[in-house]
Each structure stands twice: as structure tokens, then as C-alpha cells.
Amino acid sequence: MPDSPRRSRPVGLAVFLLIAGALGLLAAFELSMEKVLLLSDPAHIPSCNVGVLVGCSTNLSSWQGAVFGFSNPFLGLMAWPVVITIAVAILAGATFSRWFWAAFNVGVAGALIFVGWLIYQSIYVLDVLCPWCMLTWAVTIPTFWALTLYNLREGHIPVSARVRRLAGSWLSWVPLITVVCYAVVVLLAQAQMNAVPRVLIDLQNARG
Template sequence: MRQTGSVPLTDSVRRPVGLPITLLVTGAIGLLASLALTLDKIALLENPNVQLGCNFSVLIGCSDNLNSVQGSVFGFPNPILGLVFWAAVITVGVGMLAGARFAGWFWALFSIGTAAALALVVWFIIQSIFVLRVLCPWCMVTWVVTIPVFFVVVLHTLRSEPVPAPLRRVASVGFFWIPAATLVCYVVIAVLAQVQLDVLGEFF
């Protein structure tokens, strides 16, 4: 087998690239949104009457979400969870690009973590639309990137690890449908927001 340096060419060919790049891009976007929300929360703690840059109207803004009980589910601001989660996502992406191969148990735990993140996002979407009745721009950015991360991590785990063959085949096929599935999720959220809050009426 011909080698370049000490790394076989077959290793570089087989090394996944799409998955780590997806994790890096979504992780960077999610981390930026979480950082912005964290800074906004600090600003609100310093001055409850401060006008945040993400407050565009009664319907679209960050203050109500950050000051709500839902904005501190575990007793501290939700954005702190985002900082930790997205830093982990970026770390995994960087590690994969550097050639790291993670054990099956790691992917299982990572899948559970992304599933928990999606569950929290779904819960907060429901709270934002049906209870708080206000859409937080930076929160929506987090929603946008959490959904595809969940799909890519869980399906990658199912198609790469020792699971029943039928489930592995379904995951392999499903991996190519991630963009469509993600788009469907976006459409569902947009429809719910429009029906409940008349978002378009805010602009037209």
C-alpha cells in the first residue's frame, strides 16, 4: 500500500469530511447565538430596562424570553447550556478533521446529548409560540442549527455503529434525506408561528 508520510492514502480517502464540517459550521453559528444571548442576559441583569439590539417589536425580541422562567430552565440562563453544547460540537468536528476516531460509546452519548438538546429546543419553541407569544431572534438561530445537528449525529451513529442491519440501512438512506427533513421542520415551525402569532402581519 503506497503511503504519504506515515498515513495511508486509504485512510485520508475514507476519513469523513462532510460530517465534521457540518458540525463545525453549525457549532460556530450556535456558539455565536449562545454568546450573544449570554451577553444580552448579562446586560439585562445589569439594567432590567436596557433596550437590547435584538428587540425589534412586541412580537420579536429577546428580553421577554431571557427574563422568563422558561429562559432559566435549570436555575441558570439557558444560553450557558448553549455555550457548553456548541463548544462540544465544535470540538468533535475539529477532532474528526484531525483524524480522531471516537468509540461507539462516545457516539451513543453524543447522540443522547443532541437528542436532549433537540427536546429542549422543541419545548422552548412551544413555549415561545404558545405561551410567551414572542420570538427571540437569537433563539431561532439556535433552533435552526440544532435540528440538522440532531439528524446528522444520530443517523451517523446508527449507520456506523453495531446496530441491527435493517436499522443501519434505514439510517444510511435517511442520511441523504437530512436536508429535506430539516426543511420540513423549518416549515412546520414557521406555519405554527404564523398561525398563532401572525408573524407576516408584523411586517406587512
């Protein structure tokens, strides 16, 4: 049975992707600018450096910040405009084939895996929380869940009818699932870094 018109044009998903893409692009742009400024002036202090725990310079200067031989934020400058373009195309009435949705999902899943690795490196290796990096984490996580559950519900990813029904019911729970994921990251950061009091101290020192 063909999909209904409502499901063939997921306006809600498109609006979310547009917002997430814009926020991700903002984070990538800010980090890229800071990286360029650091390259031109090693003494430059990034505006996102709030204190010992909260800052960008450690991440940008580490090998983890340039895994593929260039600064990680440059990936965001390339990837997030794709997300924005897809969202705008959907809002304009475009429809995509199953293979396109599946390929899109693979790309977002790859982004989530990379973000998970970066979260681990920040918490357990670098001992620093980068504000713009965290914004990237914050939008990548719900993007993965929203897109994956949508694709499962629509059958773009081959699954049983039962899984499709479950994905459809879980789709409305994406905000809660996202909050749970955020909570896990916060708990890991607190357990490893004693993050909450250190962040508060950094913020107080920045204001003082």
C-alpha cells in the same frame, strides 16, 4: 467487518458540526451578553428587540429562559464548544469509540427535546420569537438528524442491517428533512401567532 477508512473519518459530518457549533455558539454568546446587560441595567433594550413579536427580552426575563436556575444561553456557551472540539478532532484524524458516539447522540437528542420545549413556550406561552433563539433552533434540528442518521448507519446505535441501510439512504436527505421541520415550526407559529404579517410589521417599523 471493520468500517472503511472513509466512514471511520466522516469529514462531511465534521465540517457540518463545525459550522453548526460556531453558529450555535454565536447565538449563545449574543444572548448571554444581552442577559448580562439586562442584569446590570434593567432599562437596557437588547439589540435583538425588533418589535412586539420579534425580540429577546421577553424570553430572557421569563422563567422559561432560566429553567435550570441560570440563563439558558449559558448552557450553549458550555455545549457548543464541545461540538466544535469534536468536529476539529475528527478533521485532525481522531476516531472515537462507539460509546462516545452514542453518548454524543444522547446529548444532542436532549438538546433537541429542550429546544422543542422552548419552541412550544415561545409560540404558545410567551407569544414572541427571539432571533438568536431561532438560530439555536435552526442549528440544533439538523445537528440531531445528521448525527443520529450517521450513528445509525455506522452501527454506533445497535440496530438491524435494514435500519442501517435506510439511515444511510436518508442521510443525504437531511437538508430536506430539516426544511420540513422548519416548515412545521413556521406553520405552528403562523397558526397560533399570526406570525408572518406581524413579523413584517415589526421589520417595517424597525426600518421606519
